[in-house]
Amino acid sequence: MIKRFGRTAAVVAMGSAMALGLVACSSDSSTEESTDAATAEEAAAEGAAAEEAASGEAGGSVAVITVDPSNPYWKAEVDTAVAELGALGYESTVNAHGNDPDKQNQFIDAAIAAGAKAIILDPAGADESVGAVQKATDAGIPVFQVNAEISEQGIAKAQIVSNNAQGAALGAEAWVECMGDNLDYVELFGNPTDNNAGIRSTSYHEVIDPLGFNMLQQETANWDRQEGKQKMELMIQAQPDLKGVIAGNDEMALGAIEALREAGKLQGTCVLGFDGNDDAVAAVAAGEMVATVLQPIVNGTKTAVAQLNEYLTTGTAPAQEKQSIDCILITPENAGKVQGFTLSE
Amino acid sequence: MSTKESAGRKINWSAVMVEGRALIALALIVIVFSILTPQFLQPETLLLMTRHVAMNAIIAIGMLIVILNGGIDLSVGSIVGLSGIIAGWLLQGWNIPFTEMVAYPQVWAVILISVAVGAFVGWINGVIIARWRVAAFVATLGMLYMARGVALLISNGETFTDIKGSPETNNQGFVDVAFAAPLGIPMAVWVMIVVAIAASILLNRTKFGRWLYATGGNERAAILSGVPLKKVQTRIYVISGFCAALVGVLLVADLKAAVPTAGEFYELNAIAAVVIGGAALAGGRGTVRGTIIGAFVIGFLVDGLVLVGVSVFWQVVIKGAVIVLAVAIDQAQQRLQKRSGVRKTQASLTAPSAPTSGDA
Numbered sequence: 236m237i238k239r240f241g242r243t244a245a246v247v248a249m250g251s252a253m254a255l256g257l258v259a260c261s262s263d264s265s266t267e268e269s270t271d272a273a274t275a276e277e278a279a280a281e282g283a284a285a286e287e288a289a290s291g292e293a294g295g296s297v298a299v300i301t302v303d304p305s306n307p308y309w310k311a312e313v314d315t316a317v318a319e320l321g322a323l324g325y326e327s328t329v330n331a332h333g334n335d336p337d338k339q340n341q342f343i344d345a346a347i348a349a350g351a352k353a354i355i356l357d358p359a360g361a362d363e364s365v366g367a368v369q370k371a372t373d374a375g376i377p378v379f380q381v382n383a384e385i386s387e388q389g390i391a392k393a394q395i396v397s398n399n400a401q402g403a404a405l406g407a408e409a410w411v412e413c414m415g416d417n418l419d420y421v422e423l424f425g426n427p428t429d430n431n432a433g434i435r436s437t438s439y440h441e442v443i444d445p446l447g448f449n450m451l452q453q454e455t456a457n458w459d460r461q462e463g464k465q466k467m468e469l470m471i472q473a474q475p476d477l478k479g480v481i482a483g484n485d486e487m488a489l490g491a492i493e494a495l496r497e498a499g500k501l502q503g504t505c506v507l508g509f510d511g512n513d514d515a516v517a518a519v520a521a522g523e524m525v526a527t528v529l530q531p532i533v534n535g536t537k538t539a540v541a542q543l544n545e546y547l548t549t550g551t552a553p554a555q556e557k558q559s560i561d562c563i564l565i566t567p568e569n570a571g572k573v574q575g576f577t578l579s580e
Numbered sequence: 581m582s583t584k585e586s587a588g589r590k591i592n593w594s595a596v597m598v599e600g601r602a603l604i605a606l607a608l609i610v611i612v613f614s615i616l617t618p619q620f621l622q623p624e625t626l627l628l629m630t631r632h633v634a635m636n637a638i639i640a641i642g643m644l645i646v647i648l649n650g651g652i653d654l655s656v657g658s659i660v661g662l663s664g665i666i667a668g669w670l671l672q673g674w675n676i677p678f679t680e681m682v683a684y685p686q687v688w689a690v691i692l693i694s695v696a697v698g699a700f701v702g703w704i705n706g707v708i709i710a711r712w713r714v715a716a717f718v719a720t721l722g723m724l725y726m727a728r729g730v731a732l733l734i735s736n737g738e739t740f741t742d743i744k745g746s747p748e749t750n751n752q753g754f755v756d757v758a759f760a761a762p763l764g765i766p767m768a769v770w771v772m773i774v775v776a777i778a779a780s781i782l783l784n785r786t787k788f789g790r791w792l793y794a795t796g797g798n799e800r801a802a803i804l805s806g807v808p809l810k811k812v813q814t815r816i817y818v819i820s821g822f823c824a825a826l827v828g829v830l831l832v833a834d835l836k837a838a839v840p841t842a843g844e845f846y847e848l849n850a851i852a853a854v855v856i857g858g859a860a861l862a863g864g865r866g867t868v869r870g871t872i873i874g875a876f877v878i879g880f881l882v883d884g885l886v887l888v889g890v891s892v893f894w895q896v897v898i899k900g901a902v903i904v905l906a907v908a909i910d911q912a913q914q915r916l917q918k919r920s921g922v923r924k925t926q927a928s929l930t931a932p933s934a935p936t937s938g939d940a
Contacts, residue, residue: 305737305840427892455892460839461831465632469886472625493836514741
């Protein structure tokens with residue numbers, strides 16, 4: 236028994252060692268997110284040097300603080316910020332707070348300690364982030380927000396927010412058109428503690444409810460594809476009459492589509508997503524999803540970096556702090572032109 | 581799955597009670613939900629819920645084996661994500677480094693490698709715990725982050741959706757294999773059955789099983805009586821990692837996509853199933869049968885609440901309450917058994933002189 240196990244273990248280990256080799260090889264594909272102490276220190280030294288030498292010129296270190304780069308949406312945000320900053324001659328450090336205000340605070344402290352010239356922030360909560368932005372501003376570091384806002388104005392230099400309410404209304408209208416005479420639908424709600432889950436749902440219902448639609452059930456799937464599929468499988472059983480699904484984001488909508496496909500009910504069910512990620516756009520093009528709503532995160536981030544550069548080189552802050560960027564409806568007509576959260580003209 | 585009591589042996593009533601508790605809970609859940617919604621007892625719904633349960637049950641069986649030793653494995657959720665990502669990655673075609681070539685492993689190789697990676701991660705856990713004497717909680721907590729991080733590195737945070745393969749590369753059929761339903765029963769359920777039988781045999785019919793119960797019951801005594809503790813400890817984490825990796829592969833087939841964040845918090849559901857199934861977190865006590873019933877209790881409860889349409893927040897509260905209640909009853913029973921055990925010992929000792937040690 237022992238010997239046999241030993242041999243199996245050895246085989247398993249060998250196979251896995253091979254696989255781990257693969258792991259090691261692939262890991263150099265993403266080198267952008269360097270957060271170790273050495274780089275931070277280096278960046279700090281450089282930042283300080285740049286400040287002494289020539290304030291009023293591009294260059295130095297910018298801290299990019301985002302939510303969760305494992306989600307394609309935020310990954311696009313980070314990648315854009317790093318690329319744009321690099322093109323303008325800035326160095327960047329990337330950190331992710333995962334919507335945890337405490338972590339966000341730590342990263343802000345680290346950016347202050349490292350002497351960052353500016354901060355690009357996707358804040359963790361509207362109320363919770365006011366203190367963090369204030370702290371950075373007090374330390375003389377300008378903060379440029381993208382994607383989400385904080386509940387006070389006059390602290391950050393810019394708050395560039397995509398207009399979730401307007402986008403959700405656009406999506407809902409397209410979905411209503413698809414539904415035709417069918418009135419029964421279910422909703423997949425995002426993470427209930429996330430502001431955007433509520434904003435999107437409310438805007439959906441502002442369009443849908445006055446038209447006499449009948450919501451059979453509402454479940455949360457925490458923005459997650461697997462959970463979206465599981466919840467949808469159960470709702471298909473519980474609500475055999477459903478003809479439509481409104482989802483708070485694309486991942487949940489894609490899970491719902493998979494569940495509907497397995498149940499043989501994809502044909503004749505209208506599924507609405509939100510975010511405009513590549514998988515969802517493909518589903519729209521294939522006619523499986525009615526529509527998705529593209530959040531122009533790439534454009535928003537580009538604008539933020541441009542304004543940051545403007546401020547650091549000329550000292551001019553953006554004329555308006557709160558800037559809202561409209562979302563774009565993605566239907567089969569324009570789905571072919573979307574890639575990586577950008578719609579090519 | 582069942583352990584046959586030999587005819588001559590007395591029935592161990594306390595063991596029956598412990599398992600019975602989970603069974604009673606399961607019966608209650610089935611009765612309540614079938615009254616609340618007619619959908620619950622439909623064969624289609626039952627099959628669907630069993631498929632959901634199977635995923636958790638497979639991980640929970642691995643977790644049981646670890647917990648029997650008095651250990652814990654918090655990294656299983658991340659191993660699910662990692663092995664799934666490996667499967668998705670290999671199916672997309674693997675760019676061999678330093679060359680222009682792309683390797684397309686066959687489907688069986690993809691499944692084998694993905695599962696082997698999970699077992700290997702478990703083996704690392706085992707070595708850290710058994711040889712370096714790091715507490716299991718800490719070692720596997722670290723691995724929870726590391727395995728998830730590696731999954732994110734490999735996929736660069738993205739989802740692999742192209743898992744169908746193509747005829748040119750001869751790697752088609754992954755979904756057909758891993759999401760098939762032989763005899764109308766989903767593959768995940770078959771895997772659960774096979775894993776359960778294998779684990780039952782391992783625990784009840786092999787030397788390794790006896791070692792495991794012995795080390796969990798009293799580690800010092802087990803070592804003194806010649807149980808190779810390090811070997812046992814390393815192996816159990818390999819088994820746990822292997823079980824988690826199986827689920828990782830099944831999940832990819834289920835979703836037709838490999839998501840790097842798959843399996844988050846699965847470790848907690850698995851631990852809950854083991855505990856509801858009557859296992860002691862301190863080790864030495866627990867059965868495969870109980871664990872599977874525990875997984876059904878949790879799975880049917882969670883899915884039943886969705887079928888009935890209970891508010892999302894209540895779903896979470898009720899799930900937590902059932903776990904706490906189950907363990908509380910378990911503890912009460914433990915105390916009761918101990919007390920009656922002590923009484924019996926005292927009675928059997930000769931009454932007058934024996935100074936029995938106060939509390940057992």
